[in-house]
Amino acid sequence: MSESADTDLIAAVRSFVEKEVKPVANELEHRNEYPQALVEQMKALGLFGATIPEAFGGLGLSVTTYARIVEELCRGWMTLSGILNTHLMVAYVIRVFGNDEQRQRFLPAMARGEKRAAFGLTEPHAGSDAQAIRTLARRSGDAYVINGTKMWSTNARTGTMFGLVVKTNPEAEPRHTGISYLIAEKGGPGCTISRDLPKLGYKGVESAEVCFEDFQIPAANLIGREGEGFKYIMTGLEVGRVNIAARAVGVAQAAFEDALRYAQERETFGKPSCEHQAIQLKLADMATKIEAARLLTYRAAAMKDSGERSDIEAGMAKLFASETCQEVALEAMRIHGGYGYSQEFNVERYYRDAPLMIIGEGTNEIQRLVIARGLLRRAGYVRPPHVRDD
């Protein structure tokens, strides 16, 4: 898409958020209701194909424009970007590492939102230590037979397919060389969505436990090569981390805007509370940090767009933006006083949504490790062979 078409799309998303999302977000969130009507409108806007190339029926947006769209959606309701995130991460991996037949088979239907993807990496005993996954894919003729359990898989119930991370060789050393990436389409016996996990926030979209018992996936659904899946996940996660950073900027911006408005309306000690310097200092710090988070996010997105390795920058953006979002949400709540704790105001929702960005797509502790290891790599440091990841 051209630059002006991108600008028009961002404006259209902003208008969708103002007119359609903001009026209903709180109610849907408190009812924990899947926003089917909003999803249909997101389909009509083409958002399920946001970063899928135009040749496959998508909008072919840059990661930078996608980040700006995520930010706009999250000014209204963070859950909407969660519905897109795993879907577009999986589409990205198919596009970059899949073959032509797989691209033709999946991407056009994904761009239309007819096929909708969840991502299955985390397991009950393995999150940060992703290489410790146990879900096993055993080759049998023209199929892989899957056994194992995935945890926290967002969109697992409402989606139609999974980007599934499996062990094809559980004995392999180093462990990542036994990991492969398969596309699992629902249907057929052996795939059960066993439960939706109850959550603090991020409501309206399900994050589920999924059990695979002798579930068959055609061998033609193997992405790339056996044993290379870990590399594909890590590349896909760079896009996912930009999404999380942009989400955090959007939620923080919404919290700031609500606080700025409330501080002008609320009177304490005979004047609007925005006249108190203590409140002004908060507003200044909030706005400054949000702007810094936004710039880090756009920089990471621009690097990804230029094809440069962006693990350090995506990690920095995700780390800084998510910590900023958490701080800003709390400050916005303080500025609202008691009303900030009320479900009648949006601030308590931002405050419950914010911590997910600290945990999702690799916790911030793990981001710091990614950043530090990347910095050492760029400095030319070579790891002694006896040192292993903890």
Ligand SMILES: Cc1cc2nc3c(=O)[nH]c(=O)nc-3n(C[C@H](O)[C@H](O)[C@H](O)COP(=O)(O)OP(=O)(O)OC[C@H]3O[C@@H](n4cnc5c(N)ncnc54)[C@H](O)[C@@H]3O)c2cc1C
């Ligand atoms: C709402 C929600 C939605 C999610 N959606 C998905 C999804 O769609 N697909 C999916 O696959 N996963 C999903 N996840 C899982 C998420 O990615 C993991 O929760 C996350 O990676 C952390 O893993 P864990 O929960 O197992 O924590 P653990 O790995 O058990 O970590 C616990 C704590 O220990 C710290 N820690 C662990 N190892 C180290 C270390 N080496 N050094 C320092 N500190 C360390 C962590 O930072 C954390 O603070 C989702 C999670 C949530 C909460």
